[in-house]
Amino acid sequence: MAATEQILQHYESIRPEQEDFYKDLHQNPELSHQEHRTAANVARSMSSYGFQTETGIGGTGVTAVLHNGNGPTVLLRADMDALPLQERTGADYASTITAQDQGGDRVPVMHACGHDVHVACLLGASRLLAEHQDKWRGTLVALFQPAEETGDGARGMLADALLDRIPPPDVALAQHVLPGVSGHVATRSGPVLSSADSLRITVHGRGGHGSMPQNTIDPVVLAAMIVLRLQAIISRETPPTEPAVLTVGSLHAGTKSNIIPDQAVMELNLRTYTDATRQRILDSVRRAVQAECAASGSPKEPDFETFDSFPLTVNDEATTARVAGAFSTYFGDRAGSLELQTASEDFSDIPRTGNIPYTYWGIGGTDPQTYRAAVRDGRVLDDVPANHSPMFLPVLQPTLKTGTEALVAAALAWLGLDNSPPANATAS
Template sequence: MDTQRARAVLTDLKSALDWQEDFYRDLHAHPELSHQESRTASLVADRLRESGYEVHEQVGGTGVVGVLANGDGPAVLLRADMDALPVKEATELPYASTATADDGTPVMHACGHDVHVTCLLGAAQLMASATEQWKGTLIALFQPAEEVGDGASGMVDDGLFSLIPRPRVALAQHVVPMRAGEVATQSGPTLAAADSMRITVHGRGAHGSMPQSAVDPVVLAAMIVVRLQTVVAREVAPGEPAVLTVGSIRAGTKSNIIPDRAEIQLNVRTYSEQTRSAVIDAVERITIAECQASKSPREPEFEMFERLPVTDNDPATTDSVAGTFADFFGDRAGSLGQWAASEDFSNLATEFDIPYTYWGIGGIDPEEFDRASKAGRVAQDIPANHSATFAPVIQPTLTTGTQALVVAALTWL
C-alpha cells in the first residue's frame, strides 16, 4: 500500500473526529450485555448514516452493517464487537459504568469493545470523506454477542450474505494490555479455540453421619478435578499450548447432607483440532473412570456450550497487514504472539470462505506499562481484559485503533 494515501485519508483525523472521545466515554458509561446492545446499535447506525453508508440494522438481533460502495474494486470487511460483560466496574473513572441489567447484574465494558466500536466508526467516517483515495466497497460490521460466542454465526444465519458483497478479506482488531500507540500482528493460530463443558456426576445421598450409605459426589467431583490437572501436564506434548481450567463446582445444600449429584464446569483452550479433540476425550475418559471407581449409580452427563473456533490468521493476509503497519507505524508495529483468549470473529470469514487477520492494539499508558515491565510485574500491575479495573487510556488508543483500521483497509482498497 502507498502510505501517502493513508496519510491523506488520516490528515484531518483529530479535527474530523472531534466527537470520538466523548462518544467513547458515553459508550463506556452505558454498556450493554450480549444480545442486548440496542442503544449501542442505534448510535452506530446513526453515525454510519451521517457518513453516507447504506445501513442494515437488527442483523442477527442487534447487529449493524454499513456498506459504502465506491466504484470498481474489492470489498473489504472491517468488524467491531459491541457487547459488554457482567462485571462491576472498579476503575473510579469519571465516566465509569454504573449500569445494571434488568436482573440487577452490574455491567461493564471490561474487554474494550467500546474502543473497537469507536475506532471503527471513526475509520468509516474518514474513508467516506476521502473516497478519491480508494476504490471498492467498504463494509463496516458491528457484531453483537462476541462474549457468548454466537454473535457472528447469528449474523450469518440471519442473512448477512444477502446484504453485502462477498468480501475479498475480513479484518478485525482488539485492544490488549500493551503500550498504547502500538499495534501487533501474528500469523497462523493466534487466539485459542474455547470449549466449555458442564459435567454432572451422580451419587447416592445420605445423612452426613452415615457416609457408608452414600456414594459421595463431592468427593467424586474433587477427585475428577485433581486428575484433570494431569491432562495438559501429561497428555499434551511439551510446546503445544493448551489450558484446562475448572471454573465451577456446585454440590449440596447443607453441611450434614451428602447430596446425590455434583456439577463441574470447565473450559478448554487449544490451538489445533488434534489437541482440542485429545483434551476433550481425556476429560470424558477420566470422568467416566472416576465415576466407575466411586461406584456412581449412573453414567456422568456431558454438555458442551460456548464453543469458539481457533483464530488462525491467514499468513499472506497477515504479512500484507504487517508490512503496511511497519511502513505506517514504524517501530510501533510489532509481534502479538499467541493469546489463550478466544473469539468468534473467524466465523464471519470461514462462512464466506475468505482469508482474515486479527491484530492487537495497545491500551495501557506507556509510562505505566514501562514501569511494570521494568519491575517484572506486568501480569501483577497491568489490568487485563475482563478485569474490573481494565481501563484503556483514551489516547493514543483511539487514534491508533482508527489509524490501524484505515491503513489495513487501504492495503486492498
C-alpha cells in the same frame, strides 16, 4: 504522500466527535444481545457518513456498506457488547448502568473488554474513508457485531443470512485492544487466539447422612478425584510443545456439612490452538470422567453439556503479511509481533463460514509510562489491569487514534489506488 498518510492527516478533525461517542458508549454499556441503543447510534452515525446501513441482523447487529467504484471488498469488524461487572475505574465517564441478564437477575454492566474502543475506532476509520473517497477504490463493509462475550453473536448474524446481505468480502479484518503500550500495534500469522470450550458436567452419587458414608456413593469425593485426574490430561497426555489450558472453575455440591448429596456439578474451560488437540482433549475429558464414575460405582452415567464455545482464530499468512507490511510502513517501530493469546473470540466464525481470508491484530491500550514501569522480568504486574477486570480502562489517547489508524492502514492495503501489496508481503 501515500494514501494512508493523506487520509489520516485529517484525524484531528474527527477526534472530538469520536471521543464524545466513545465516552457516551462507555457510560452506557449493554449486555450481549441487548445492544439496542448502541446499534441505533452506530447506524445513525454510519448513515450520516453516507453508508448504506442495515440493522437487526442476528438481533442487534449492524452492517454498513460504502461502494466506491471497482475494486476489492474489505470487511472491517467491531464487537459491541459489554460485561456484567461493576466498574471501579474512577473515570468521570464510568458506567453506573445495571441491566437484567439472561437469567433474570439485575447486574451491573461495564465495557471491561474494550468493545467501546473497537466501535469508536471503526466509526472513525469509516468516516475518514468516506470523506476521502478520492484516495481509494472498492467497497468497504463495516460490521458491528453483537454478543461476542457469549460466543454466539457471529453465529447469530450468519444464521440471519449475513453473507447474503453484504457484498462478498475479499478479506476480513478485525482488531482488539489489549494491555500493552498505547500507540503500538502488533500482529502474527497462524494461530493467534485459542479456541475455548466450556463444559458443565454432572456426576451422580447416592446421598445419605454424613455419619454413615458406607451407605452412600459420595459425589463430592468423586468430583475431587475428577478434578485431579483432569489436570493429568494436560501434564501427561498433551505434548509440551502444544499449548493447552484446562481449568475447573466451578464445583458445586451439597447443602449442609452432615449431608452427603446425590450429585455434584462442575464447570470447566478448555483452551487449545489446533482443532486436533481440542478434540483429543475433549475426548480425554469424557473418558476420564466416565472412568472415575465407574471406579466410584456411580449409579448412572455422567451428564455433559457444552454451554460456551469459541472457534480457533488462525490468521491467514498472506493476509497477515500484507497487513503487517502496511503497519510497518505507517507505524514504523510502533508495529511489532503479537504474542500467542489465550483469549478467545468468535470473529473467525464469519470469515471461516464464507471462506474469506482474514487477520486479527492487537493494539495497546495502556499509558506507556505505566506499562513500562509495570514490566518486570518479562511479566506484566498487577499495576496494568487486564481485559475483564473492573479496573480495565484503556487510556483515551493515543488508543483511539491508533485503532483508527490501524483500520485505515489495513483497509488501504487492499483499497488503495495502488493495490499492489507492500514489498515484504504476498497478495492474498
